[in-house]
Amino acid sequence: MNKPVILSAGGPSILACGAWLKNTVCVTRGNEAYVSQLVGDLDSAEARRGLDDVAARLCRALGVRPAAVAHDLHPDFYSTQFAQAYAADIGVPVVAVQHHHAHIAAICAEHCIGEPVLGLALDGVGLGTDSLPWGGELLLVAGASFKRIGHLAPLPMPGGDRAAQEPWRMAAAALFQLGRSGEIARRFPHQPAARMAEGMLQRGLHCPATSSMGRLFDAAAGLLGVNEKQSFEAQAAIRLQALAERNGKVPPLAAGHRIMENSRAAQFAVLDFLPLLAALADCPDPAYGAALFHATVTSGLAEWVRHAAAVHNVRTIALGGGCFHNDILSRTLSDQLADQGLRVLTAREVPPNDSAISLGQAWVALKSITEGG
Numbered sequence: 001m002n003k004p005v006i007l008s009a010g011g012p013s014i015l016a017c018g019a020w021l022k023n024t025v026c027v028t029r030g031n032e033a034y035v036s037q038l039v040g041d042l043d044s045a046e047a048r049r050g051l052d053d054v055a056a057r058l059c060r061a062l063g064v065r066p067a068a069v070a071h072d073l074h075p076d077f078y079s080t081q082f083a084q085a086y087a088a089d090i091g092v093p094v095v096a097v098q099h100h101h102a103h104i105a106a107i108c109a110e111h112c113i114g115e116p117v118l119g120l121a122l123d124g125v126g127l128g129t130d131s132l133p134w135g136g137e138l139l140l141v142a143g144a145s146f147k148r149i150g151h152l153a154p155l156p157m158p159g160g161d162r163a164a165q166e167p168w169r170m171a172a173a174a175l176f177q178l179g180r181s182g183e184i185a186r187r188f189p190h191q192p193a194a195r196m197a198e199g200m201l202q203r204g205l206h207c208p209a210t211s212s213m214g215r216l217f218d219a220a221a222g223l224l225g226v227n228e229k230q231s232f233e234a235q236a237a238i239r240l241q242a243l244a245e246r247n248g249k250v251p252p253l254a255a256g257h258r259i260m261e262n263s264r265a266a267q268f269a270v271l272d273f274l275p276l277l278a279a280l281a282d283c284p285d286p287a288y289g290a291a292l293f294h295a296t297v298t299s300g301l302a303e304w305v306r307h308a309a310a311v312h313n314v315r316t317i318a319l320g321g322g323c324f325h326n327d328i329l330s331r332t333l334s335d336q337l338a339d340q341g342l343r344v345l346t347a348r349e350v351p352p353n354d355s356a357i358s359l360g361q362a363w364v365a366l367k368s369i370t371e372g373g
Helices: 045-062 078-090 099-111 160-164 167-177 181-187 194-203 213-223 235-247 274-281 286-312 327-339 354-371
Strands: 014-016 026-029 032-035 068-072 094-097 117-127 133-142 145-152 258-261 269-272 316-320 343-345
Touching: 014 045, 014 354, 026 045, 026 354, 032 354, 045 078, 068 078, 068 354, 078 094, 094 099, 094 354, 099 117, 099 133, 099 316, 099 343, 099 354, 117 213, 117 286, 133 213, 133 269, 133 286, 145 286, 160 167, 160 213, 167 181, 167 194, 167 213, 167 274, 181 194, 213 235, 213 274, 213 286, 235 286, 235 327, 258 286, 269 286, 274 286, 286 327, 316 327, 327 343
Parallel strands: 014 068, 068 094, 117 316, 145 269, 316 343
Antiparallel strands: 014 026, 026 032, 117 133, 133 145, 258 269
16 A cells, blocks of 8 residues: 555545546545555556456555545546446445646645645646536636636647547647648648548537647647657657757747737636747757747746736645656746746655546545535
8 A cells, every 4th residue: 555645634534536547546534645556547447447446445455434436527437437336336425526626636635735726737638617628727726626717728639539649630730720721731741631630620520629738749749740640648748858858948939929818707818829839830940849849838837827826816836737747847837936936836746647636536525525615
């Protein structure tokens, strides 16, 4: 059994069932939260049986009967279905927790945070409260409640989830947004579906919009010719980081991003990196382009967070989500925010990726019960 995460306060025991990728289970006992070993991605029968077994064994080993069971918002996740069935079987309520709220809550749990925080959640995808795929979110988190106060400007995903495995599709989406869709087939001659993707984008067919930072990395990799198809998760982002490190530091692109206030929703801001993508589309040097991408994205995020911190009068910033495995992004952004006098919290005992989701779910469910959130 892993060493527990010590929480700021105790309460009834919670069983939290995690997400789809990098699944873990978390069980709380008093002020201790026990996160299981990695179960893994729940796309196989073996992994699903593993979730069943781990949840039962962890509750049994700790001698607890959960007072509530927490799960992700996505109804099709096996972890969600397991949680609902388990809760019904033992007669306790379920608590649905939005994916990115859980990412930030996991950071709060590790740092014993009681006050509201500004959470920057950057990852591949998680279902939002509007049933759209989120992944580049600015959240105001106060225990069991959160408010989405900003997000990255959405990009369409031609082919839906397939775009997550084929970065050329996100590059095609960027070209479409830039009014350059006529370049798609020429730029990607080895992709038989390129012309089809262009047509899908023009007609808006099977092109859900996403605010994902992971997909922004994919778009950059596709535009720079770094990676058109991925052999494993985050391959494009890993290659971009390696190229940026090889190139060395460069200054951010002036006006490479823009923060757009939404007049229909007070104090709501969208961060748009389309100007950066336009520059990458015309960049002949992939290594320089990768360095420019990292520098501009980090600079834009820092400005965005500083703006929100001032508007909402919050000085504590929590950084969560799998994109923070990127050392350039994590280190540089943390330094820039700290230089502005902001308190920056990052993952410590549990990685920032989806293996932390169960801890965040447990923390939110516990707050919901003990504080009536």
